[in-house]
Amino acid sequence: MKDEIYKFFADYVFKHSGISYKPGDYYRLDSRIMTLMRAFSVDTPEALYQLYVQNISKEMHTLLIDLFTNNETYFMRDVKPFKALAKGILPALVEKMTLPTPIQIWSCACSTGQEIYSIMMATETFGSSELLSKIRIEATDLSTEALAKAQKAEYNGLEVQRGLPANLLIKYFEKKEDQELWSVKPELKSRVTFAQFNLLKDKYPINKYHIVFCRNVLIYQEIENKRYILEKIHDALKPGGYLIFGAGESLIGVTLPFTQVEFEGAYVYQKKS
């Protein structure tokens, strides 16, 4: 395939999501471009390119972004932060609260939802039902398709086998009749609201969240965009609120008023009061 075609799609995706595909990564675009070709019934990458160069409809944009984001996720991914949440962070927040207001959690790149349902299952399993009753989650992602799946909350056999212990599957999921699908029970689903949100383009709230989960999304961003997103997340957190990263992610290279704190062997960042 011609570099010009790879570059066109890579530049488009960078402009609209911040996800950076360098020339050395172009081979990772092959299967995605093939899927777009099938979707729009064209036979060659050149024909697809011509289609996109002429005019990009909303459908063409959405499918391109859905395909070029990496939605890899699984239940209880790097379990430590979930234990830290239930055993350390949430009890610490509850203790400081003077009014019985809900604890607002934002999962800012929730992908297909495994992270948000893990937050709730862990809160009850490693914490308590009372603690679960106190949390509300806002789940957002850029990908339309991933977000729709998160909201539907139905997972196939392979997906529930990734990271989810059998006792949690039985407790929190219902098997759909005649289908190989497991559906998250309504009592968990009712604690979440969903919205599409582009971390680079959309307007962030100020001082809203007690906790932000921002895991395995900034690894795809260039340092300037990473700084921008983290500044905005800092502003969106309440003073004393917590920022939770994925394993191996940190604030290295970014200077913001956070303090690193440890709960249950997991390191998280607390916004200075």
Ligand SMILES: C[S@@+](CC[C@H](N)C(=O)[O-])C[C@H]1O[C@@H](n2cnc3c(N)ncnc32)[C@H](O)[C@@H]1O
């Ligand atoms: C690898 S998944 C991480 C899912 C989950 N947080 C986890 O750690 O398992 C990365 C997610 O980031 C989303 N994403 C990428 N760029 C984004 C952007 N600019 N704004 C919002 N979400 C974005 C993708 O759509 C994808 O669902």
